[in-house]
Amino acid sequence: MTNEQIANRFDTLADLLEFDGANSFRVRAYRNAARTIRDMGDPLATMVDQNEDLTKLDGIGDDLAKKIVAMVNTGKLQQLDDMLEKIPASVLAILRVPGLGPKKAAVLYKELKVTSLDQLERACVAHRVKELKGFGAKTEETILKGIKIAAAADDRTYWAKADLVVQDLLKHLKGCKSIERLEPAGSYRRGKETIGDIDLLSVSTDAQEVMDRFAEFPLVEETIARGDTKMSVRLDTGLQVDLRVVPAESFGAAMQYFTGSKEHNVRVRSIAKQKGLKVNEWGVFRVADNGEETYVVGQEEAEVYAALDLPWFPPELREDREEFRWAESGKLPDLIVESDLQGDLHMHTHASDGSNSLEEMVAAARERGLKYIAITDHSQRVSMANGLDGDRLLEQWKMIDEFRKTIDDDFQVLKGIECDILEQGGMDLPDEVLAQADWVIGSVHYGQNQSKRQITDRIVGALENPHVCMIAHPTGRLINVRPPYEVDLEEVFQAAIANKKFLELNAASKRLDLNDVYCAAAKQRGIPIVINTDAHRTEGLLQVRYGILQARRGGLTKSDVANTRSWADMQKMLGR
């Protein structure tokens, strides 16, 4: 059983317990445990096999440790099965309706026997919901609207897509004269690969003017809420945007609060409490014995952290994973930035499925300030993408040799190939061809539904091939499209170490694997990461920023990423 599966069961159990009216802190304990497990680099199953003490993990006590051991050994979580006897799992869909929490959902279930979104819709249409105690006509209407949102809300928004909306929103709001400061916050600012909603924060002396302007944003479909300082809207895409207007002396505190994550903030506030301070979105306050509160700081985010003896945390690290431990030991990593990258070692041309020529890709890379690139078209197995056979590839490399003669500075164009790792194992091109390359990428494109053993053996086999330098997109997942293939990443990590090979962080906005957690795990094991764009056209090189965000979320520094070095130094790392 994988960490993801164990975490999912705890989360489901938490949802059911909440629905059932359980103590909210108990519910939170299950959710905290699920998060810890999801964030771990090491498989729990291995820890159980080796009889390791699970209670040393954050948020795992005796009880949950026993439950994990039982799950690993039997595949069952008895308590979850018991709850599912009592409450059908379909009621959990009801909890996804905006405005419906566990209390109201429980009333609907108990009073009207509602167990699915369909039944809920029928109950609303028949006006049976507004008759319930604590419900009214407005609530019924909200639920009816919310059902459609819940049904459509399976996909989260790609960061790249949210970025376009954010930029438009900022431009639109800047038309409002009273705005002194305006910044995006939330998961967008933390650079998460997908975001749930957009959070904006502004300083203004006239909140109502800002909100009026906000309401005029052309994509606004409806206003969900509007008060003195806070307004929420839903765009026509279904995406929710929250806007908060605060006074200047609270901007830093509000940024801190609004950026989250929730878990990071819980930790911050509990640290404040131990120091006799209180942190909210309005500032840091000293709490006297008589309960009286005095404002300490709040204008700048760094001041808020400093008041708690904490360093300013880059937003990408604010997940309550390692950041507080790093801060305590003074080892907060100096995260990589885009300008640290010297090369891009994964891109396509019109020789296979790219849209631009070699010359155009080189020109674009130069414009991006890169020092070297590798041309890595697909190999023959990827026939759909017009993949290259040995002859065509050698032809292309001859062309690159010719092109190199025209370069009058130290820019380097490497002869590369994205070579498929075949379904039955082995590489898609003969060794004598690969041996002539500067840079060979091993990729899985076919047979993604194979067993864990098969997939893992294929990738490990590729890492053992002396010509292969790196494995591209090692988990194959496409965000919102398909899950990662079954691969034992720990084995892949060990093979990468043993063979001195690199693993890719593919910057394409729908890939971004390795993800943040796996980046951190690779770093911990000393495996160099290569951040590549996998560009299929010149504009594709711009995607590098998404990869940088993911790398930063994984805590990677300049030295953790191989292509921040010169090509000569990278070759040394490969033992050449």
Add this chain to the structure above:
DNA sequence: GCCGTTTTCGGCCCGACTGTTTTCAGTCG
């Protein structure tokens, strides 16, 4: 259900907004 350099019991972050209510519970982030 977790956790402990005050604690093995009694805490567990904090505030805005809405709707249905007459003073607040529920939801959300």
